[in-house]
Amino acid sequence: MIEYASVPALVALIFKLILVVYSARSPIKNAITWLFLALLVVFTLLNLDEFFFLNYAPRIGMTPIVNAAGFVYIAFWIPAIALLLHLAVVLSFDRGSVFRRPAVIFAIYAPIVPFEYLLLFTNKFVLEFKPFLYSILRVPGPLYWIGETWAILLLSATFAVLVYGARGSRPALARVRARLWLLALSPMILLVIYMILAHHMGWRRLTFPVHIPIVVTFFLLMTTYATHERPHPGGFYRFLYRLFDLESYLPWSKAYRRKTALYDRIRNMIAGIGDSDSTKSIVRQLSDVLQCPVVLMNRERLAVETGQARELAEFPRAALPPVDRLVVAHEVARDLPDLRSLMAHHKVAAIVPFHPHSRAASWVLLGEGFSEQVYTPVDFDEVKRLFDRLADHMLDEQMHMRAELTLARRETQELHRHIADAAQHLHAIEKQLAEHKNARHENPPPSTADAAGHDAVAQEAATSRKSLADYVADLERRMIINALERCGGNQAKAAEYLGLRPNTLHYKMQRYGMVDQKTDE
Template sequence: MTIYAYSIPAILALIAKVVILYFSQRAEVQDDRTVIFRLALVLSIAMNVGEVAFLQKPFDSAVMYGALIYYAAHIPLMAFLVHLAISISVDNYRSRRFLPVYTFIYGYALALEILLLFTSRLIEGIEDFNGYTATRVPGPLFWLYELFMLISFAALLSLPIFGLSRRRGAVARTKCKLWLATVSPLAFLVVAVLVLLHFKIRWFNATVTAPLLIALFLAAVGYATHKRRIIELDFYIPWSRTRKGKIALYQLLAALAREIPKIESTEKLLSRFSKILGCPVFLVGRGLGFFSSTDLHGSAYRFPKPALNKIHRVTVADEIRDTEPEISALMKRHRVAAIVPFFPHSQSGAFWLLFGEPFGQRVYTPLDFRMIEGLFGKMAGMFLDKMIRAGRQNRRRSNANASEPAGSVALKQWQAAPDKPLEHYFAEVEAEIIENALKRCNGNQAQTARLLGLRPNTLHYKLKRYGLA
């Protein structure tokens, strides 16, 4: 089989989609939307196979089979894309109220498939198109296919616009923007081809012009459905309000990072952090209650401790809505948008930062999280110092004994002899934290260093200092 130049876009698109499929199977998010996306992707790959057959000469039975493959894959593909558009545009897309919509779109697609595969009333055959490709000979019911395409593309455009108009989270709105940015040129092209062919105007054919646009659109949809945090397109527009706001936020965070050593107390640090992010911030330690807060009446005070003990990584309520619905619902109930753990495996040195609900409106892109996560390592020392001082005031631990963890013993010793330097007790708690982290990583010092946010040589020094090497 000879490969012609007009086949190159379809071949390149096919290769790109195979790569997208590979990464889709290994992505961090795997749910019902990713399954629908992969089904759509496989159908789109089948379309590319049909497009390559379209572009062969002379026209023979292989070209007719290519036409059947193309249209047989195209029809359910559009149904799956409408389903994905609904899931991107509304939060409760699994609700039963959408069942009639799903029934209509999939039922319509099934009816077209039956007409295509078992009758000639949808497509009667194929014919030459400007000497380089082929196109369909429409049957008497081909208008049903054209109507289906118009309805589908109207849904692909209108649903994300509807999603942008609703009061939703920043990540959900960003996904709608990304969808619209990539589907708009594709919709314009396909509708233009349909209209021109309907009036027998043969300027260009979608088998040559559409493959790469479809691949770009599917790459964007795959990114939106497989990632919890996605880039903000407006940030890359130099004059946009979003870019100005993000740059101002990053400058404030960088300034705070430089000033942390000069800030006198945890309360002042949390107050500065709260003003920058525009949300209340709570600091809570294991067994010691709430240390500090910028919102004395916030419902986060009632957030249950057992639930905090299960959180070992940065957790955002909107990101775990499908994977951990109970924790997400609990966070929503207490108006907590995100939780950041510090040394969660330590018996006495664990504490958490809880951020109030407006947090998700300021911090939602990967770059946003990288900026604030850079602060957490610098904050850890001050928070641990706060925990030790809070332990002196906590007289409830009167039953301490030799079997207690090093951090608990250190707190008791400090209560009994507060005249010793703070570094003495800090070292005991730090030793316990490092020991627990080392056990968690099965003695792997490189993993332990990454877990604690330390350089390998710094960890090695501390291991020797505390006799843990």
């Protein structure tokens, strides 16, 4: 039969076992995940010990086995507190930091061995255990205060280190992870400190083995979410795949104001995207909205670039066709390591495909500033709406351009037909003129009527004599006029319509007398 007081420990033990399995099976293994797995194992063993003496102490009394379970309980707490501080240091400081040097890590774990010796093999730390409410309570030895002071100092240091790691100057994801750890750790630290003080003050309301499992389980659930990467970004799990920024929900915080401004810029761009003059203006506006360099590429060439995008523009286009979904650099380290290394080398934070399986496929490359603006599930939902709207707009533009190009091809074919007819007509006139010239040499001078006819033929030949370059120039001039009419006189859009650079179009317009030189100057 299970004692009522041991139910919280049993429920917490079940949760911890699930978390241990989840953490052990996590595909990403690094310093943080290995340390966290060790912490989970220690807390699970501690919880198992809690359940044992809470369930059996009320029934069998203070036997040597229950007394030994009390010593084991404190013995597990000593490495658990050291692991907490070690994890906080790894989360809050970069690899090159002085606080992550081996000497600092050794100083964190060094007291464990003497403390365990004093606890288990002497009576300097704890003399014995006695019944306390529905649990047991240690009888402190002469050096027990040293262990309590060490525990309070390390827990306070853990909290202070995480506060430092949550500072605004750190990268967004590191900052958010540290804040989640702070939220999870605060109740546990406060309860542990309260318990230590309560035992000295004689307060008899709360006990370690009954109430600590609740806050420890809350801590482990939150930190598991903050520490491990989730398997899939889609569906319901998008809210577990990426981390929430708790500060962004506080109306007085800077993060809240930044997020509000970002969402307003995104919605304004979605509303006004149909009024954009050209693809280049859209890319520039996207760069302003996301506050990062942006490059638009298609299969053959670099289409548009904005901002300080030199590294992005050099990204190899051969690596883009396999990208058929939104790819964020730090999220593909395991699945796409080669692409991840390319993105890191060219300072690409994310790649967004537009219709990747079509002939008109294009990709938007976003610079490193993107990850500072967009990192929470809500951020990605808003950005996805923007990218979906951009994809639809660009597809509409491409369909419109295809229709315009089809019409332009027909007009070009018609012009070529007129040129061919004119060339054939010119050839017939030249042939007729040659025949008249030969006849004039062979026969006597013609009569006045014949001379008049000859002069008419000659005049027609003279007025119709044009070179092929003249016909090509006429064709170009007519195509430019047509493009300008279709684009409302906008030279930039007309150049894009004709597949020319704006300065090339301007030069041709000057060449054909379509631009006032004085006005141009």
